[in-house]
Amino acid sequence: MRLRPGTQVLWRHEGSSQVHADPDLAVVLDDLTGEEQRLLDGLERETSEHAFLARGRELGVRAGRARELLARLEECGALERARDPSLDHQGLGAEIDHWSRVAQRDASAVVARRGGAVVAVLGLGRLGLLVASGLAAAGVGTLLVEDRARVRRDDVGLGGYVLHDVGKERGERGRAVLRLAYPHLRTSAPARTRPDVVVLVEQDVSDPVRLRPLVREDIVHLLVVTREVDVVVGPLVTPGAGPCGRCVELHRTAADERWPAVATQLLGTPTRGVEAGTCLLAAAVTVGQLVAHLDGRQVATAGTSLVVDARRPVPRTQQWPVHPDCGCTGLPARTGVVPAARA
Ligand SMILES: [Zn+2]
Incomplete structure (x- = not known):
């Protein structure tokens, strides 16, 4: 004691x-x-x-x-009363103490449970790797990270890429960076492993081709979109129980009928960097939402986007009801898997 x-x-x-x-x-x-x-x-x-x-x-x-x-x-x-020293050994002391103070009871079990969680982070630029690093620091046990693009000069620093990584594959270097900082972290999982949540960090628009299987397989996913001067975090999509990425696109089309033509062109645009302050804010909001979801606490991004911008540090919110033409909430919930990320 x-x-x-x-x-x-x-x-x-x-x-x-x-x-x-x-x-x-x-x-x-x-x-x-x-x-x-x-x-x-x-x-x-x-x-x-x-x-x-x-x-x-x-x-x-x-x-x-x-x-x-x-x-x-x-x-x-x-x-x-008692404390599992292995969690301190993994660098999770601050997590246990913080969440114990918040909950006013011992939070060791809550933090330990994160060790069993599997989160996939797709998109490992400056923001994506910072999000992955934040999740590892919070105690998430398995991170499946993927990005075939090359590390840019302005990816270096915040998330952990070093100059030596520039020009190499983001996914491969990202896994190495994470394993170095978090030796207990697993960056691979057996085939057919089903992530507890998938984070898609994309530029300008969410790619519907990546979203469709997640909705079909009933996998919770958080949309994070970096735009020209801000980052949109959310909604956190729970298939069948709230708006999905397609609902959001249908609402955008209702507001601007030419949006689909614009959005299609945005899918293939060259990669842009993310400004440091906006990147840090967006990563903090994203990690906070994901950890809240994993812990079973309430999230602010259910049916809502938080628009983050370092010039206005209080996020703006945008609500997204289910779109009646989408039909996603009428889809039967199916069990399934997504391919495991490469080790
Ligand atoms: Zn929908």
Whole structure:
């Protein structure tokens, strides 16, 4: 047992201490004796309930009262009873501590579960590799990353490509970069592995040819589209349960009947780089949404796009209802697989 790393017990005044500094999390403990406050102050140094009770005895705090204080601390998520050291060894300490503080209970199991998740990232430019790296840092265990294009000079840096990678295949170099930074990460999976979610990082428009099998195979996918001066994150498509990429295109066509002609031309345009600030913002939003989905928390991108642009750091939202002409929500849900990415 110990005080959760990063948790603080602070004096307010005589007889009153508070756990956590953040006003959203702070829990005030009132009616404490001076000895009880000192006992709480020393909690950071204690490593077991036994040691805590022993120090309480030294200070004149009876065992029943000391246990009561521990129970109060446990209720507000400030105590950690046991910790799997292998997660810390994988660099996931900050994840466990953060999500435990948010949930006010131990989040080790939530973070450990991410290790069993399989996420495919298709499109490994500056933004795609940064997203993949963020997912690995959050504890996602298997990343299937693909991009046959070559690493550009302006892909180098943020996601982890180095100068030496320029001109080489993004997918191959991306896997190498990720494995180097995250030795526990798997970058391949047995054939017929079904990803928990697929992220498509594309330029200007989502390619309908890539989307169709995902809808058909009932695989959750997040659309991320880099445009000329912003990035559109979402919607997160859950086939049969909300709008799909085709719904979005049908809405765009309703707003501009020449959109299909424009969109078709955008499919084959030469690759563009993504500005650093916009790339970082878009990656943060994308990783946050994917991890929320994997953890089973609510996402902001269900039927919604978040338009991210470093000039306006608060994302703009765009809602997409299911389009009546699409028919995607009437499609029968089928089980199936997508080909595993190459090792
Ligand atoms: Zn649809």
